[in-house]
Amino acid sequence: MDKQHQLLLWLSIALFSLGLLGVVIRRNALVMLMCMELMLNGVNLSLVTFMNQNGQAAGGVLVFLVFVVATAEIAIAIPIVLLLVKQKRSLDVDAYSDLKG
Amino acid sequence: MGFLGQHGLLMIALLPLIGFLINGTLSTAFGGNRSSKSMVTAVACAFPLLAFLLTVRIFFSLQAQNYDAIVEHAYQWAQIDTSSFNIDFYFDRLTAIMTLIVTGVGSAIHIYSTGYMKDDKSYGRFMAYLNLFLFFMLLLVLGRSMLVLFVGWEGVGLASYLLIGFWFEDRANAAAGKKAFVTNRIGDAGFLLGMFLLHKTLGTLDMDVINAAFNSATLPAVSASLVGILLFIGATGKSAQIPLYVWLPDAMAGPTPVSALIHAATMVTAGVYLTARLSGIYMHAPEASHVIAVIGVATAFFAATIALVQTDIKKVLAYSTVSQLGFMFLALGVGAYGVAIFHVVTHAFFKACLFLGAGSVIHSLSGEQDIRKMGALRKKIPITFFTFAVATIAIAGIPPLAGFWSKDEILWYAYASPNGGSPILWGVAALTALMTAFYMFRLLWLVFFGKSRVDHEVEHHIHESPASMTGVLIVLAVLSAVGGALQLGHYLEPQLPLPLVPESLEHLELTLKIVSIVLAVGGTLLAIFVFGGPPSRAESLAKTFAAPRRLLSGKYFVDELYNNLLAKPLAWISEHIFLGLGDRRLIDGTLNGIGSFGQFASGVLGKIQNGSLHFYALFVMVGVVSALLWSWSRA
Numbered sequence: 001m002d003k004q005h006q007l008l009l010w011l012s013i014a015l016f017s018l019g020l021l022g023v024v025i026r027r028n029a030l031v032m033l034m035c036m037e038l039m040l041n042g043v044n045l046s047l048v049t050f051m052n053q054n055g056q057a058a059g060g061v062l063v064f065l066v067f068v069v070a071t072a073e074i075a076i077a078i079p080i081v082l083l084l085v086k087q088k089r090s091l092d093v094d095a096y097s098d099l100k101g
Numbered sequence: 102m103g104f105l106g107q108h109g110l111l112m113i114a115l116l117p118l119i120g121f122l123i124n125g126t127l128s129t130a131f132g133g134n135r136s137s138k139s140m141v142t143a144v145a146c147a148f149p150l151l152a153f154l155l156t157v158r159i160f161f162s163l164q165a166q167n168y169d170a171i172v173e174h175a176y177q178w179a180q181i182d183t184s185s186f187n188i189d190f191y192f193d194r195l196t197a198i199m200t201l202i203v204t205g206v207g208s209a210i211h212i213y214s215t216g217y218m219k220d221d222k223s224y225g226r227f228m229a230y231l232n233l234f235l236f237f238m239l240l241l242v243l244g245r246s247m248l249v250l251f252v253g254w255e256g257v258g259l260a261s262y263l264l265i266g267f268w269f270e271d272r273a274n275a276a277a278g279k280k281a282f283v284t285n286r287i288g289d290a291g292f293l294l295g296m297f298l299l300h301k302t303l304g305t306l307d308m309d310v311i312n313a314a315f316n317s318a319t320l321p322a323v324s325a326s327l328v329g330i331l332l333f334i335g336a337t338g339k340s341a342q343i344p345l346y347v348w349l350p351d352a353m354a355g356p357t358p359v360s361a362l363i364h365a366a367t368m369v370t371a372g373v374y375l376t377a378r379l380s381g382i383y384m385h386a387p388e389a390s391h392v393i394a395v396i397g398v399a400t401a402f403f404a405a406t407i408a409l410v411q412t413d414i415k416k417v418l419a420y421s422t423v424s425q426l427g428f429m430f431l432a433l434g435v436g437a438y439g440v441a442i443f444h445v446v447t448h449a450f451f452k453a454c455l456f457l458g459a460g461s462v463i464h465s466l467s468g469e470q471d472i473r474k475m476g477a478l479r480k481k482i483p484i485t486f487f488t489f490a491v492a493t494i495a496i497a498g499i500p501p502l503a504g505f506w507s508k509d510e511i512l513w514y515a516y517a518s519p520n521g522g523s524p525i526l527w528g529v530a531a532l533t534a535l536m537t538a539f540y541m542f543r544l545l546w547l548v549f550f551g552k553s554r555v556d557h558e559v560e561h562h563i564h565e566s567p568a569s570m571t572g573v574l575i576v577l578a579v580l581s582a583v584g585g586a587l588q589l590g591h592y593l594e595p596q597l598p599l600p601l602v603p604e605s606l607e608h609l610e611l612t613l614k615i616v617s618i619v620l621a622v623g624g625t626l627l628a629i630f631v632f633g634g635p636p637s638r639a640e641s642l643a644k645t646f647a648a649p650r651r652l653l654s655g656k657y658f659v660d661e662l663y664n665n666l667l668a669k670p671l672a673w674i675s676e677h678i679f680l681g682l683g684d685r686r687l688i689d690g691t692l693n694g695i696g697s698f699g700q701f702a703s704g705v706l707g708k709i710q711n712g713s714l715h716f717y718a719l720f721v722m723v724g725v726v727s728a729l730l731w732s733w734s735r736a
């Protein structure tokens with residue numbers, strides 16, 4: 001594996017880990033959503049890297065699928081957050097822990 | 102050979118069943134009485150009478166073919182490997198006698214019941230049960246295979262249970278029925294084991310084949326004594342012998358015709374019939390026969406002593422029945438099978454007559470059963486008195502009435518039979534015969550002679566019973582008087598040979614006969630002397646023997662003994678071991694344990710789900726990381 005691809009993979013790991021860390025540590029719902037996008041993009045980057053390395057189109061297809069899913073997810077998640085904020089005037093997810101099953 | 106020729110025996114058994122089905126459905130199912138009393142009466146009496154007539158017809162055809170047994174195949178019940186279980190019927194001299202008694206005396210008692218029970222609100226149900234009993238009893242005596250016999254055996258137990266507890270609104274009656282059923286079940290266990298053993302060794306349950314197998318040159322590879330004892334255990338249950346006799350006195354809770362039909366004339370003699378039917382086994386089982394003789398004579402003796410002091414008219418007769426059954430088993434034990442059957446027949450006549458007479462007395466006294474509240478009834482209910490007296494003389498063994506002939510033969514073989522006869526057996530039996538005469542004449546005197554001790558209120562209503570009852574009493578009294586002429590012991594000899602008495606003893610026969618007459622008359626005179634005189638005479642006698650009298654009134658406290666020795670420990674085991682340890686601890690405990698473990702685990706796991714998204718995300722992270730680490734470490 002050449003150096004370029006290796007660097008790109010390390011970058012994708014870094015993106016994913018940062019995103020995961022953000023989801024675990026930050027309390028702001030919007031930031032958590034953004035961190036999730038970061039994780040998705042980290043994965044996307046690794047997919048693209050492998051596609052480039054192996055010359056196969058399947059990885060690219062999967063990337064587009066992830067884009068679509070991420071878009072749909074945001075389209076639903078943002079209104080949910082909006083409705084939650086309307087309820088309690090807070091973006092802190094811990095404020096909503098009484099929603100547990 | 103029409104249908105009756107081919108299936109005559111089947112029809113004998115089925116006729117009462119048809120009666121049962123008609124009466125049973127019309128008067129109990131579909132919401133109560135759907136048929137009039139006269140209709141019930143006609144159905145209930147017609148079918149047993151038809152069965153009796155058919156039996157007579159088949160008896161004559163048996164006679165016409167020189168007593169070659171009639172075998173009739175009805176139905177193949179099951180075929181397992183090579184052994185087939187058939188419902189076959191078998192008709193020979195022994196069956197003929199039993200069937201004639203069952204249908205004959207049975208029909209008579211049905212007719213009597215139409216008078217005795219006519220005011221009962223469950224008249225139809227009563228007659229239906231009686232018919233059902235008759236069906237099972239006929240199955241019992243007609244069956245060729247022990248399996249068919251066993252179905253009848255259990256069926257009569259069922260009918261007996263239903264009829265003892267006929268007035269089940271009273272808890273005591275229901276309890277008496279249950280006692281009879283449970284006690285019989287103990288005996289049945291022995292019966293079943295014996296049956297299994299026979300089937301395992303011989304591969305068949307047909308009783309004529311079993312007898313032939315034991316009489317052949319090569320004996321079957323099974324201990325005849327073991328089988329004999331096991332089957333005898335069954336017989337002690339059904340025929341009320343020591344140690345399982347306790348249910349019969351309690352069975353008097355049923356209506357009196359039931360006591361007469363089931364608990365005196367027919368069902369309780371099933372054990373005697375079984376032993377006589379399988380005489381082939383017992384002839385080769387001297388040990389088992391000794392046991393039977395000793396138990397028989399002991400039962401006869403102890404039951405007779407209890408009967409001496411009973412004050413309930415039916416209880417006296419009940420213990421007398423137990424005692425007479427003991428005589429029959431004594432005869433079986435010394436190898437005089439035919440004589441035992443002879444006594445079954447004469448006993449059926451006079452004891453049915455006595456019970457029905459007692460029923461007539463109870464009927465006329467509006468339900469009074471205590472002989473201390475009777476007396477001087479002979480003028481008021483003369484027909485009942487006369488028939489009762491004839492039957493009493495018969496059972497006491499005073500010649501020339503029926504009881505003398507059969508009992509005298511039993512005593513003779515108890516003394517002289519080469520198969521276990523001994524002077525001791527004879528001595529105890531003779532003493533019992535003396536007591537029999539004593540307690541029966543005590544009963545006769547207390548009920549019909551002396552001063553009236555009847556309550557004033559009851560006294561106005563005393564009336565002779567209707568013709569349906571007295572007619573039957575007269576017929577049975579005549580049979581009790583002349584039944585001795587049947588000499589069934591000799592009639593059965595070609596099938597059930599009598600023991601050969603050694604010549605050295607033959608000269609004693611007349612002496613013993615005279616002794617037994619003297620004993621019977623002596624017992625009679627003693628009873629008349631004690632109870633015919635002023636009441637103070639009997640009272641002073643009771644005072645002199647206060648202690649033994651208490652023992653006898655308490656029936657030797659056998660019920661209490663069984664209760665303390667068996668019932669209570671069993672109840673304790675069920676309560677503490679099976680219920681407390683097994684049911685509550687083991688079964689309930691296991692299930693409750695699983696349940697509370699689930700609750701505990703859910704309490705712990707529930708704490709993890711605290712609603713914090715970060716916490717959940719952390720868990721996902723930890724999970725992903727550990728999965729990765731794990732897969733790396735294995736790569």
